[in-house]
Amino acid sequence: MYTIGQAAQKVGFSIGAIRFYERKGLLEPAARSEQNNRLYTDSEINWLVFIKCLRETGMSVEDIKQFANMVMAGTATLPERIKIIQDQKQKLLDDIEEKKSQLVHLERKLQRYYNGENY
Amino acid sequence: MYTIGQAAQKVGFSIGAIRFYERKGLLEPAARSEQNNRLYTDSEINWLVFIKCLRETGMSVEDIKQFANMVMAGTATLPERIKIIQDQKQKLLDDIEEKKSQLVHLERKLQRYYNGENY
DNA sequence: GGTTGACCTACACTAAGTGTAGCATAGTAA
DNA sequence: TTACTATGCTACACTTAGTGTAGGTCAACC
Numbered sequence: 001m002y003t004i005g006q007a008a009q010k011v012g013f014s015i016g017a018i019r020f021y022e023r024k025g026l027l028e029p030a031a032r033s034e035q036n037n038r039l040y041t042d043s044e045i046n047w048l049v050f051i052k053c054l055r056e057t058g059m060s061v062e063d064i065k066q067f068a069n070m071v072m073a074g075t076a077t078l079p080e081r082i083k084i085i086q087d088q089k090q091k092l093l094d095d096i097e098e099k100k101s102q103l104v105h106l107e108r109k110l111q112r113y114y115n116g117e118n119y
Numbered sequence: 120m121y122t123i124g125q126a127a128q129k130v131g132f133s134i135g136a137i138r139f140y141e142r143k144g145l146l147e148p149a150a151r152s153e154q155n156n157r158l159y160t161d162s163e164i165n166w167l168v169f170i171k172c173l174r175e176t177g178m179s180v181e182d183i184k185q186f187a188n189m190v191m192a193g194t195a196t197l198p199e200r201i202k203i204i205q206d207q208k209q210k211l212l213d214d215i216e217e218k219k220s221q222l223v224h225l226e227r228k229l230q231r232y233y234n235g236e237n238y
Numbered sequence: 239g240g241t242t243g244a245c246c247t248a249c250a251c252t253a254a255g256t257g258t259a260g261c262a263t264a265g266t267a268a
Numbered sequence: 269t270t271a272c273t274a275t276g277c278t279a280c281a282c283t284t285a286g287t288g289t290a291g292g293t294c295a296a297c298c
Contacts, residue, residue: 005274016257017254036276037263053224061253085228089225089226096222103212106204110201118193122245135286138247157245157246
């Protein structure tokens with residue numbers, strides 16, 4: 001069993017973020033020690049890692065919550081979940097293209113500066 | 120002279136965003152018509168376009184404000200401004216790399232789903 | 239005279255947390 | 269024993285970059 005601090009360290013979330021996810025319903029309310037401190041099992045650590053993975057791809061907390069519900073609902077929701085991941089992948093690809101075009105804008109700005117333009 | 124609605128249309132900001140930028144000090148308070156409506160000159164439209172350009176690269180409103188102050192301070196601040204744009208460029212490059220690695224994570228997730236894993 | 243449409247201000251709300259205040263508890267050091 | 273430090277708890281305020289809403293003004297059209 002891990003304290004919230006240990007869990008945070010292991011997973012790479014802040015303590016506050018973990019409490020926030022619990023409040024938002026992404027996590028079942030954690031078991032508590034006699035001192036009322038949250039305790040996390042290995043399986044709950046895995047859930048957190050899983051949340052971290054989804055979160056890092058830019059999926060919103062609300063969407064992760066939906067996704068978590070689907071996972072709990074069992075394999076029947078698998079096709080739906082695959083679709084969500086595919087959509088998320090497309091969103092990432094779009095983001096990358098957008099950022100690349102913004103890079104071009106900045107390059108142009110720099111060129112204008114180098115050419116003596118002054119704003 | 121343009122109304123705020125026309126300005127918003129021309130630049131591609133929402134009306135609310137323009138008022139927000141004024142409140143934040145990115146824009147000088149706009150001139151007003153007899154009816155107290157904001158009026159924008161072509162030069163102010165150009166400022167807005169300029170803000171839009173910086174904003175799209177992911178620069179924060181606060182940083183754009185600093186940048187705007189430097190522009191107003193004149194050519195002496197040019198080297199500093201070039202540095203800011205270069206840093207912003209690097210941030211974009213880093214963002215792109217991060218997103219690419221997140222793509223790999225999603226790919227792996229999908230592969231695991233295709234291989235019959237169920238969460 | 240009534241009703242759009244565009245504008246105004248001020249305030250509330252959003253996401254995804256972070257930061258702070260005020261408290262309890264446990265372990266360690268003098 | 270007392271003091272200090274670390275870690276945890278709750279609850280609330282704050283952040284960013286706006287968006288949305290309520291309530292009001294004004295000119296133009298039918």
